[in-house]
Amino acid sequence: MKSINLIISFVCFSSVVFAQQENTQYIHKHLMRADASIVAGYLFKEGMNNVHINGSAEYYLDNKVSIRGSASYLLGCSGLTKDSIGLKDFHSIYLGGAYHFPTKGHFDPYVILQPGLSYTSSYKSGPPALMDGQEQIRKYYPGVLTPLATAGVGFNYYFQRFAHLFLETRYVYAQHLSQAPSPISLQELRVTFGLGFNLFIIKDKKRIPTA
Amino acid sequence: MNKLILMVLLLPMISKAQEHLDSESGYFQLGMRNVVSTFNEDGATGFGYGGQFRIRVLSRVNTDWYADYITTDIGGLARREDLHIGWSVLAYPFNCTTTKGKITPYILAGHCFDYSKATKNDDGFSLDKLSSAVQGGIGMHYNITDRTDISLTAQYMMHLGKDIHAEVEEIDGLKEVHIEKNQVRGIEGHMLINVSLNVRLFDMWDQHHKRKKTAEA
Numbered sequence: 369m370k371s372i373n374l375i376i377s378f379v380c381f382s383s384v385v386f387a388q389q390e391n392t393q394y395i396h397k398h399l400m401r402a403d404a405s406i407v408a409g410y411l412f413k414e415g416m417n418n419v420h421i422n423g424s425a426e427y428y429l430d431n432k433v434s435i436r437g438s439a440s441y442l443l444g445c446s447g448l449t450k451d452s453i454g455l456k457d458f459h460s461i462y463l464g465g466a467y468h469f470p471t472k473g474h475f476d477p478y479v480i481l482q483p484g485l486s487y488t489s490s491y492k493s494g495p496p497a498l499m500d501g502q503e504q505i506r507k508y509y510p511g512v513l514t515p516l517a518t519a520g521v522g523f524n525y526y527f528q529r530f531a532h533l534f535l536e537t538r539y540v541y542a543q544h545l546s547q548a549p550s551p552i553s554l555q556e557l558r559v560t561f562g563l564g565f566n567l568f569i570i571k572d573k574k575r576i577p578t579a
Numbered sequence: 580m581n582k583l584i585l586m587v588l589l590l591p592m593i594s595k596a597q598e599h600l601d602s603e604s605g606y607f608q609l610g611m612r613n614v615v616s617t618f619n620e621d622g623a624t625g626f627g628y629g630g631q632f633r634i635r636v637l638s639r640v641n642t643d644w645y646a647d648y649i650t651t652d653i654g655g656l657a658r659r660e661d662l663h664i665g666w667s668v669l670a671y672p673f674n675c676t677t678t679k680g681k682i683t684p685y686i687l688a689g690h691c692f693d694y695s696k697a698t699k700n701d702d703g704f705s706l707d708k709l710s711s712a713v714q715g716g717i718g719m720h721y722n723i724t725d726r727t728d729i730s731l732t733a734q735y736m737m738h739l740g741k742d743i744h745a746e747v748e749e750i751d752g753l754k755e756v757h758i759e760k761n762q763v764r765g766i767e768g769h770m771l772i773n774v775s776l777n778v779r780l781f782d783m784w785d786q787h788h789k790r791k792k793t794a795e796a
Contacts, residue, residue, distance in 0.1 A: 429726065429727075429778060430724070430726070432723075432724050432727075433723070433724055433726065433727045433778065435778060463611050463630070464611055464776055465727060465776045465778055467723055467724075467727075481729075481776050482611075483611045483612060483613045483628050483629075483630075483776075484628065485628050485648065512650075512658075513648065513650075514650065515613070515614075515626060515627045515628030515648055515649065515650060516628065517613040517626075517628070541626075542626075543626065543650070543652060545650050545651075545652050545658035546658070546700070547698075547700050547701070547703055548700065549655075549700065549701075550655050551652050551655060551658075
């Protein structure tokens, strides 16, 4: 009970501190943030659902532009294409930049462009009659490298000195081309949210006022 | 004769060396890009990913050093992979200052080395080639801020070497793909359109600029 009270007091105290600085934009040069989250994805051309785990690190070059590197790992994919092809691997790395819209506080909306490269592999699911014990027989195809483009919108809310909340949705464009009988469209809509951590790695002498 | 050629080649550099350093030159930019390859002889459109760095040598001249990886679906029966590593020189004939919210158009020309591989989906049969290419085109930077831009470039790339063809044929309603390699060296061209996001990271000639400012003061 004591610890809960302590956490509540800590969060409230942080808000009071920030309430005094509401006329200036919180984000500025040398801010570093990182997050790890679960991502829900939907391959809307194929009607398949994905779950990824994603990690990002971002550095603010100034109060409008940041560079972000991310990596995601496919935890699972449900569904098959029309040709009974399933997705086994869809692991990606991205590097790109975000434009942050000026605000007068701790709210940080942005748009992001992050091209990337992914490792993808697929399998063909055998007819339901072909079972090996309880498991359906699958033919696996070798993995390939797949270029991808992503564009997203989202926001961070820096509610505390070292932590923030974030929400992001992004569109992914790619196509899995392998030895599988037909390509798989990897056009995906991804949504993620969670808690991130932030730190000003170099302290500025004065805060940059919002234009 | 060789000395004469060398002197002719070095002459522009001598004249450039006398140019004053300006606020635009010397910047190192890093960027990532997505590429669309179209108007191939295969008739298919490829999509790729790449990155580049730029070193701006003069206010009106920039250099772009890039690498691309492009994959192309050929009728759902085969796939083609292309790797490009090369460089281009960008010239700014009009506006050459980087101003937030403004567009900076440019023309470019350059050279690249490339590796291409075409693979059949059903049996994994593949052919590959190494060649070099020249490219030229136009583009523009849109300066989001004073240090960040989005660039759109359209360039025509001509590969010089033994080309690889992947042709889809339909026989009695069944589609088949044939992959062939030309036995004679020739020119094969395609259009590359890329969109990139670039960030100015640092001024490579910082000390020169500082000295110039001090001298002016």
